[in-house]
Amino acid sequence: MSSASSSSKVCYNLDCKELKSERPRKGWRLRTGEYAELCDRCASIYEEGRFCETFHVTANGWRCCETCGKQVHCGCIVSSHVFTLLDPGGIECMKCARKNVLWTSNPAWPTSLCFNSLLPERLKDLSVKSWSHLAGSGPVPWRQAPSLFNSSIPPQELQSRVPYEVDISSGTNKLNGSERLSSSPLEKKKTDDFSESLMNGSLKLGAREILENGNAGIKCEESHSSCLSQQPPSIKEDPSTPKFSLTVPHASSNETNGQIGVRNGRPRVDARGRNHLLSRYWPRFTHQELQQISGDSNSVITPLFEKMLSASDAGRIGRLVLPKKCAEAYFPSISQPEGLPLKVQDAKGKEWIFQFRFWPNNNSRMYVLEGVTPCIQAMQLQAGDIVTFSRLEPEGKLVMGFRKASTAQSSDQDNETVKTVNGVSTHGDAELADPSSWYKVDKSGYIAKEVIGGKSSITRKRKSSTLRPKSKRLRIENEDLIELKLTWEEAQGLLRPSPNHAPSIVVIEGFEFEEYEDAPILGKPSIFATSNVGEKIQWVQCEDCFKWRKLPANALLPSRWTCTDNSWDPERSLCSAAQELTAEQLEDLLPHCNLAATKKLKATKQDLDNVEALEGLDTLANLAILGEGESLPASSQATTKHPRHRPGCSCIVCIQPPSGKGPKHKQTCTCNVCLTVKRRFRTLMLRREKKQSEKEAETTRKKQQQQLPSPEKLQDDDSLPCSNTGNNSPKHIREVNDVSDDEPNRMKSSSPFKGQIDLNIQPEREEELSPGSDSGSMMKSLQDATDRYRQKLSSSGGSGNSSGNQSQPSGDGPGGEKLNNLVTLGNHHSDAEEDLPATLSLKSSGSTPATG
DNA sequence: CTCGTGCATGGGT
DNA sequence: GACCCATGCACGA
Known part of the structure; x- marks a missing residue:
């Protein structure tokens, strides 16, 4: 997300007029979604939460918090997210609101829209505070910006938005936010503390701590780590945790920390009664999808939930079973089984009317949307496909999108795969392929299983639902799991050491392993070979043009390698340069390789398989180390450790791969690490x-x-x-x-x-x-x-170690x-x-x- | 007989 | 053991 006023050299604060520094600091989020760029002084003031007090003292719009009496500048965007509206009137500062409300429901159906009268029934068992807080979250943020970066995001909505936010927010460095943002040990500690507080359920404290500064998420850039830190628990506990790092944009941070925590803490803390959606219903919208939905309008899209269609959903009956919590949270309240007709718009703008109703079921309700068959058919959906529900603000329109099963996981994997999202086939946009996308976030070590939920899982799901209807339930959490198989050479080949850490050598079963305190970096697999003159070389494929380039065997490659990275052979440092390797040579390199496939691959560089293979490659790179991390028992510490290894284990499996991170070492680098790595590679090659x-x-x-x-x-x-x-x-x-x-x-x-x-x-x-x-x-x-x-390895010339074909x-x-x-x-x-x-x-x- | 409807059942969490 | 929800199934049109 770019910053506003970048063209201007003066501080965004109209009352300041000072020149910004070369690196202006970000202030509040603007309506455009950008940030106000401030001079150092104003930024500091802003970060201290004194901006309005300093510059807007004489402005209108000051009100007192009903609880603590603190003055809040309600009439200003700068402070728009530090207070919440109370039902009886008046406002409450977030600090107080947080004190009172931590575990809340989400009456996400906007009161100001339809079905207003139905809300009280639904909310009757919510505390007034709770409701007030959340109600307050309605009107204020919606006006704030035509983006999803609203400050007061109700818990579930936050969940919804975060992926999107991550997708499109600040470009480059998303992948390991905690590393990026939490540079100081102190912050790291904070992070840990917060995680802990989430882990043991003492979220309130954790949330409060972060809110204490009371300054509208001002510290967000700095406190991202806290947001990020919340990921591990959820990952551990809930395999289907959306694969995003919580790079919560600025304005959201303060208010949402706790909510994120609520979300992430969900599996551990009793979810029932918290009105938390099961993770499988968390919307995983991509920027692209959201854009599809919103079209050109300035509407704010609120992803609500999504659901994978079951066989019965997609069947002829025309009943789409709605997850109870979702229905109750996001659809109008209904008291009669007959329910009411619900107007839903699809991504193309076509309106459908479904009967939203419920059946009594075991003292509970089972919510269904009836009459969905035409819609399902129009969208050509079938079991396994995913329907998404979102809401357009301020109209309050329900929008139903979909993701085909064949693309659902590619969307999740979210690389440059051809997708069909909401009926529009398109290549993954730059943002998705961008480091800022989820996938990169995944690489930080927090992978949700869905990331790799290959087609087979969906297929299997569908199959099981059709063929073995009574058997296992379709659960993405359980089945969108991927088995990682690779030779240990491949695993090693994927690893690059952390530049900052020298390894210790451990011999396991006769094999020498270098263990790092810190994570190694996943590198791009390559084909090791010996040149005509007996020189050890490796072949690596450019991810842009798919040409194979020859590199010294000891060259360290980032996980994504392109011709431009070819510093060893300047003549071939551009994709336009011809490939040195003929198809025959490629074939030779990989005897088992299917030459036809190779040729095809080379001929059609946009070939889907290829792209998918790349996806798989990167994905694999993630999973090589992280794969089983998600299935970690809750008792294990954090993130990506191999479940069979104890916390503290520093073996390669247990190490996170902050892919591509860290300073790049030149080929001539003779630092300890490089030497070690070179040695390791030599050993590897011999092996x-x-x-x-x-x-x-x-x-x-x-x-x-x-x-x-x-x-x-x-x-x-x-x-x-x-x-x-x-x-x-x-x-x-x-x-x-x-x-x-x-x-x-x-x-x-x-x-x-x-x-x-x-x-x-x-x-x-x-x-x-x-x-x-x-x-x-x-x-x-x-x-x-x-x-x-x-x-991919094999069909494109393959790797010498890529044994499976x-x-x-x-x-x-x-x-x-x-x-x-x-x-x-x-x-x-x-x-x-x-x-x-x-x-x-x-x-x-x-x-x-x-x-x- | 088919189809739609409303509820029951039971596996999974 | 409660709850969720995918699916079964009885029943009526």
Whole structure:
């Protein structure tokens, strides 16, 4: 988000006229969504919450807080978010409001709009304070700016908005806000404290602390860390936590901190009675979607909720079951089962009228929208697709959008994938691909599972809902999980050390690992090779033009690498420069690569698969380390640690990948870290070569053995670290897809990894994790991204370490073996096995540690 | 018989 | 054990 008045050199404060410094400081958010740029002095005053007191003393609009009597300049944008309107009249400063209201419902249906008369019933059990606070949040912010950056965002609305805000807010550095914004240890401490307060439910204190400055979110830029800090608990607890970092824009910060906390604290604190939506209903709107909805109007869009269509929703009955909390929070209150007709506008502006009603159900209600069939059909929606509900302000119009299942996860993954959002097919816009988008946020270490919820999960959902209607419920939280499989070389290949930390070397199962106190940086995978002259090189593909560039083997690459980063070969530092590598050479680089695919890829650089593969790649990069983090038990500390590792573990799995962060080291850099990394890569390459030759030998041997595989042989086979050593049978080899629930023993593996690192290993927790645990499920779903990633690697010339090759016929020795040569982060989930490609099963059947 | 409606059921949380 | 909600299902048109 740009700042206002950037063209002007003087302070935005009309009463000041001072020149801004070169780096003007941000003040309040303007109606345009930009910030007022202030000179240092005014900014300080503003940040201290004394702006109006200083400059607007004589202005109109001052009122007293009904509770503490403090004067608040209600007639000013600067202070518009430091007070709330009280029902009986009067105002209350946020500080007092916060003291009184922390856990509140969200009568998001604007009182000033329709259905006004119905509200009291709904709100009858809310405290007056609660209501007053939230009511106050209505009119004030809506006028503030034609954007979503409103200051007083009711809890759920905040949830809704944050992703959007993150999407479009201040450009570059979103990805690790806490790192970016919380530079001082003190702030870090604050952050931790706040997290803790959220964790243990003492949110009120935490929120208050932040509100104490009472200055309208003034400290937001500085206190982002607090916002951000709230992510980990939620991630831990709720796998479907939206994948955004809470880079709450300036004006929202103060008022929303607590609310964010409420949101994030939800799973831990009793959500019932809090009127909190289940995370699966949290709207995950993209900027693009919101723009779709809003069109050219200046309306403020309030994302309300979204719902994945169940089979019955999308069926012919024409009833869309509404989540109760959503219905009660955002739709008009109804007291009769007949309900009332509800006008809903779709993204194209077409109006639909649904019957919003409920059925009595077990002393409760079940809300439905009836008559949605035409709409569903018009949108060509089916089970698994997502319908979104938002509200246009100030009209109060309900807007129904949708996200096709095929794009829902790409939207979530939110890379440059062709999307169909609200019926408009479009390439992901720059913002989505931009570092500022969620995806980057994810890389900070906070990934929501949905990020990678590949198509397969949706498909599986749909399938399960159609084929096994009575079985598992469609839960994105459980199923949009992705199994990460990659060779440990790949995992290593994805890692770059933190520039600021020298590693300690740890030997695990014979392999040397460098452990960092701090996170390594995920780098772009590349193909290591030896040039004609025997020089060690690596091939890396530009993410813009997809051409392959030759780099020194020890070159450290950021996760996103483009030709412009090619400082080693200036002649090829532009995408326009020709590729050095011929298709044949590429093919040679990756023997298993499908040349046709390679050619196709090169020919059609916008090819969807390719894009998706990139997505998968980056996603994988995230998940390589973070994958299982979401399934962490609440007891584990924070974020991205591998669940089988204890807090404090500094192994590569437990380290966060602030991808691309930190100063770039030149190739000639001789700092400790670089030297270490170079050494590490040398070691890696040697290892790879060795492995490669071993594999080839093994392959040959296996081909012969495959005629009559025996458990013993499999067990002895070092290259089959994931094979189910304890329970292998020819059947498992032959029918790799035939892994059913009725074979619980197959989950057992006496020695899941030989010659490989089982990143799952966490002896203390081994018995706690069942095959059906979330982590396993997640890992299954990780499949998609991983597959895409590998597909990309292979189809585009591939990586020497990219052993799995999807396009390869399954069942043959090399394929199976290569796939076995995987590090699988996660447990086996038998249910999910059904839909996996045949080539993928062998590894997983053995990847699960013994579960007793 | 099909279809729509209203409620019941039961798996999942 | 309460609640949510996807789906089943009886019943009537």
